[in-house]
Amino acid sequence: MSNQQNVTTVVEYKSFALPAPMDASFDAADVAEDLEGLELSFPRVKIPGGGVPQFKMPGEDPDHPTYVGEIEGIILYNHSANACWPEGSEYDDNTPPQCQSMDGKQGYGDPGLLCEACGNNQFGSSGKGKLCKNMRMLYILQDGAYMPLQLALPPTSIKPYKNFVNMAFALRNRPVYGSLVKITLKPVSSNGFDYSVAVFNRVRDFAGEELAAVKTYAEGFRKMVKEMLEQRAQAHMEAAANIVQTVDDPLELPDNDGHFAVGILDGERELMPA
Helix, strand or coil: CCCCCCCCCCCCCCCCCCCCCCCCCCCHHHHHHHCCCCCCCCCEEECCCCCCCCEEECCCCCCCCEEECEEEEEEEEEEEEEEECCCCCCCCCCCCCCEEECCCCECEECCCCECCCCHHHCCCCECCECCCEEEEEEEEECCCCCCCEEEEECHHHHHHHHHHHHHHCHHHCCCHHHEEEEEEEEEEEECCEEEEEEEEEEEEECCHHHHHHHHHHHHHHHHHHHHHHHHHHHHHHHHHHHHHHHHHCCCCCCCECCECCCCCCCCCCCCCCC
């Protein structure tokens, strides 16, 4: 007879490094002053076209981007988002969307309707697809990073993400931020088009003090992003209302002591940010 013993292997992981407070040598007021008048945005990760199985990462030099095969981190928050570009400008980074929705429910711009009832958000509005692009915005914090990455999942990657969340989190009654995840890209060919689909895997679950720290950080981040999105939606709503008001207002000639002159009512308007 052979003596066999059951041996339990314990895998030790390096604790996930959450963002540390700002370096004491810098003044928060100085940083705030530098950002005055600028809209703070997150570093945006892009999924290249043509079935390239690598993410295009943001960097200081946009002419020389970095490409990586996987992204590992915590999905702090995620939400729906829609955007509709002028025909032919869908992939032009310098062209802002003509209509966009921060929550996938209410659009702002042209036509600026409820997304559910908008004709641009119906199948068939662009061939067999939609004029409006439905996305899922993910905010991913990497180990040791100070700012989360923003990844916009295209329509072809939304279903894989939904299935992953259901199996890895919902069925286990865990929030999405409760685990470390890894995201890769899989090349796919369909109807003569090559593109990449996101693939999601759960690396490990957080527990104990580590989970408590992640939970605290994630909850604070979610609150901040929700407030930011509400402020942007309000700004777009006010901008749209100002445009409508300008168009509807009757033309009034100014009283210039008998001199006949027409002033410029609205020389330019602010474009929606990309």
